[in-house]
Amino acid sequence: ATSARQGVATSPKEVEINGKKYATDPWFNVSSTVLSLTSRKLHLQKDHPVAITRKIIESVFPPPTYKYYNEFDPVVSTYENFDSLCFPPDHPGRARSDTYYINKDTLLRTHTSAHEAELFRAGASGGYLISADVYRRDEVDRSHYPVFHQMEGARVWDRNKVPNGDLAAAIFQDLDRLPKHNMTVEDPNPPFHPDRNPLQVEHHTPEEAAAVAAHLKRSLELMVNEIFSRAKAAAAFATAANNGTSPVEPTEPLRVRWVEAYFPFTSPSWELEVFYQGDWLEVLGCGVSKQELHIIAGVPSQIGWAFGIGLERIAMLLFQIPDIRLFWSRDERFLSQFRGVEDNLARMRPFVPFSKHPACYKDVSFWLKGTSAAGGGGSGKGAVDWHGNDLMEVVRDAAGDCVEDVRLVDEFVHPKTGRRSMCYRINYRSLERTLTNAETNEMHDRVVRGLVERLGVEIR
Numbered sequence: 426a427t428s429a430r431q432g433v434a435t436s437p438k439e440v441e442i443n444g445k446k447y448a449t450d451p452w453f454n455v456s457s458t459v460l461s462l463t464s465r466k467l468h469l470q471k472d473h474p475v476a477i478t479r480k481i482i483e484s485v486f487p488p489p490t491y492k493y494y495n496e497f498d499p500v501v502s503t504y505e506n507f508d509s510l511c512f513p514p515d516h517p518g519r520a521r522s523d524t525y526y527i528n529k530d531t532l533l534r535t536h537t538s539a540h541e542a543e544l545f546r547a548g549a550s551g552g553y554l555i556s557a558d559v560y561r562r563d564e565v566d567r568s569h570y571p572v573f574h575q576m577e578g579a580r581v582w583d584r585n586k587v588p589n590g591d592l593a594a595a596i597f598q599d600l601d602r603l604p605k606h607n608m609t610v611e612d613p614n615p616p617f618h619p620d621r622n623p624l625q626v627e628h629h630t631p632e633e634a635a636a637v638a639a640h641l642k643r644s645l646e647l648m649v650n651e652i653f654s655r656a657k658a659a660a661a662f663a664t665a666a667n668n669g670t671s672p673v674e675p676t677e678p679l680r681v682r683w684v685e686a687y688f689p690f691t692s693p694s695w696e697l698e699v700f701y702q703g704d705w706l707e708v709l710g711c712g713v714s715k716q717e718l719h720i721i722a723g724v725p726s727q728i729g730w731a732f733g734i735g736l737e738r739i740a741m742l743l744f745q746i747p748d749i750r751l752f753w754s755r756d757e758r759f760l761s762q763f764r765g766v767e768d769n770l771a772r773m774r775p776f777v778p779f780s781k782h783p784a785c786y787k788d789v790s791f792w793l794k795g796t797s798a799a800g801g802g803g804s805g806k807g808a809v810d811w812h813g814n815d816l817m818e819v820v821r822d823a824a825g826d827c828v829e830d831v832r833l834v835d836e837f838v839h840p841k842t843g844r845r846s847m848c849y850r851i852n853y854r855s856l857e858r859t860l861t862n863a864e865t866n867e868m869h870d871r872v873v874r875g876l877v878e879r880l881g882v883e884i885r
């Protein structure tokens with residue numbers, strides 16, 4: 426019953442992921458669709474836009490200072506993904522409605538930060554970049570997919586290994602060696618926030634924290650400048666091609682801004698936003714690493730920064746890719762457009778969408794199993810434990826990438842029975858072909874059956 430409520434069709438005793446077998450338990454909630462994507466590794470596929478994006482970012486963090494790790498397995502322990510990063514026991518990210526568990530102690534990583542502790546423990550000096558597939562149970566729309574790719578970056582300094590023991594001076598010296606840029610940077614934040622983002626007083630002086638923050642911010646500004654300059658240049662090619670003129674390199678400097686953020690494993694923390702095509706876009710999260718991580722890793726004399734960035738989000742901007750499902754396409758009309766770009770970034774051009782195929786909306790309305798707490802069922806015992814993400818999973822399993830988005834359009838509680846009704850609108854549209862009516866009806870029937878069988882709803 427538990428697995429049915431979690432939106433999993435069959436609960437196997439064990440699953441095999443990238444050649445390794447794992448025993449499941451009642452926490453298991455990974456759909457077969459998601460399991461089948463664990464072997465794709467788009468970030469390592471030559472000339473894939475995710476891989477090209479990774480390469481561009483790597484170019485801003487060169488070896489030997491930075492080492493690259495691109496082959497970490499997506500299966501990690503709950504400890505690595507959450508506890509090792511100081512996530513409190515009741516953090517919402519741990520919920521089975523948000524995270525894919527193989528069993529109580531094993532999951533598909535939700536972020537590349539899951540590998541921070543082990544790299545610190547391995548005595549990483551200098552810095553590193555990790556690129557990997559990450560997994561989150563989420564809604565269905567053009568910018569959300571249950572699997573996406575992140576890149577994690579970190580830089581550490583060892584206070585026992587800097588000249589004269591002057592850590593802040595050593596970090597500022599490294600900052601001076603970084604290139605400059607001409608971006609407009611807004612940074613209205615005070616250096617620390619007493620509650621959310623305090624100075625780690627027991628471990629860092631204000632000068633040390635300021636030095637780490639300055640090095641972090643300049644490094645990431647340089648990265649964003651590299652990416653967005655390339656995006657603008659590619660867009661200029663497209664405009665010129667349309668007008669039959671030769672491309673003019675954009676001269677207007679980029680605008681970015683730092684926004685205070687919160688992560689359990691950094692303090693202070695920020696997000697970096699970029700002004701692009703009329704909007705502020707969040708591109709990454711980052712901060713001064715919590716000293717607990719270095720202490721637990723057995724390297725208490727280290728201090729440093731870390732960031733995490735979503736590769737699809739960046740690739741969508743770089744190549745003007747309109748729908749996140751396209752990244753998983755094996756269609757030559759998609760893949761061929763990026764061929765040869767990884768080894769010659771000057772060949773970067775915006776993606777030219779193939780013809781847009783018609784959409785077909787279908788609604789599904791149903792009563793939830795049980796009643797709302799108000800409507801009898803005895804002291805709220807029959808209360809409905811409904812997670813929209815369970816429905817999203819059923820839809821993905823039934824219709825795969827033929828669903829563009831799913832939205833809740835209506836919801837109410839029956840005043841007498843206390844039963845809760847929901848109506849979702851599913852937009853069927855393939856990126857690759859026109860769906861026939863029969864095909865769409867068949868998929869929708871599968872969705873409806875899945876909702877009844879796996880989530881126990883009653884169709885209205």
Ligand code: FA5
Nearest residue numbers: 536538573688708709710711712731732733734735738
């Ligand atoms: C994290 O995952 C943190 N691990 C980032 C971090 C690392 C902070 C190191 C501090 C130090 P967040 O959930 O905000 O944070 O995701 C980071 C980035 O991943 C976002 O800025 C965004 O670029 C991308 N991202 C997040 N969710 C999605 C999604 N559903 N689809 C595509 N990209 C996403």
Ligand code: MG
Nearest residue numbers: 696707709710
């Ligand atoms: Mg975020």
